[in-house]
Amino acid sequence: MVCIVVDHPKASSIQEEIKQTKPFSSVEEEALLALMRTADQVGQRNAEILKPFGLSPTQYNALRILRGGGEKGLPCSEIAVRMINHDPDITRLLDRLAKRGLVERSREEKDRRVVTARITKDGLELLSSMDRTVRDAPKQLLTGIGEKRLQTLLRLLRTVREKIA
Numbered sequence: 001m002v003c004i005v006v007d008h009p010k011a012s013s014i015q016e017e018i019k020q021t022k023p024f025s026s027v028e029e030e031a032l033l034a035l036m037r038t039a040d041q042v043g044q045r046n047a048e049i050l051k052p053f054g055l056s057p058t059q060y061n062a063l064r065i066l067r068g069g070g071e072k073g074l075p076c077s078e079i080a081v082r083m084i085n086h087d088p089d090i091t092r093l094l095d096r097l098a099k100r101g102l103v104e105r106s107r108e109e110k111d112r113r114v115v116t117a118r119i120t121k122d123g124l125e126l127l128s129s130m131d132r133t134v135r136d137a138p139k140q141l142l143t144g145i146g147e148k149r150l151q152t153l154l155r156l157l158r159t160v161r162e163k164i165a
Contacts, residue, residue, distance in 0.1 A: 060134075063127055067123070067124060100122075
């Protein structure tokens with residue numbers, strides 16, 4: 001096994017990054033702020049990756065969900081449940097995607113209250129053109145951390161989500 005050491009400048013603490021002069025009231029507060037700051041930075045990077053394709057991260061997430069839903073599509077309520085980031089207005093999100101011809105919607109025959117969304121051929125083609133770029137982004141962002149540390153991170157994040165739910 002070959003171990004490559006990458007020389008990085010010393011990482012600053014969250015306290016230094018946000019220029020907070022007073023100490024945190026607890027390690028939990030510091031950890032939560034560090035998590036929120038990290039999530040924001042990752043979100044910004046994700047938005048930069050998607051910008052050339054004309055999609056927001058939320059729009060991209062909805063299209064991926066619909067691609068997974070196949071030809072029969074998914075009810076709007078199911079899309080909302082599967083979203084990575086909560087979006088209170090799935091209808092408006094799908095409206096924007098429909099205007100671009102990436103999504104189509106229809107009311108169910110059995111229950112007219114249920115609206116089913118499906119990804120269009122244009123939506124599938126757009127996602128296909130993005131797949132390599134999007135697939136490579138996490139590897140570039142998290143390179144050098146190592147699988148063992150990433151598995152630890154995943155376990156810790158799952159624990160946080162379980163405590164919140």
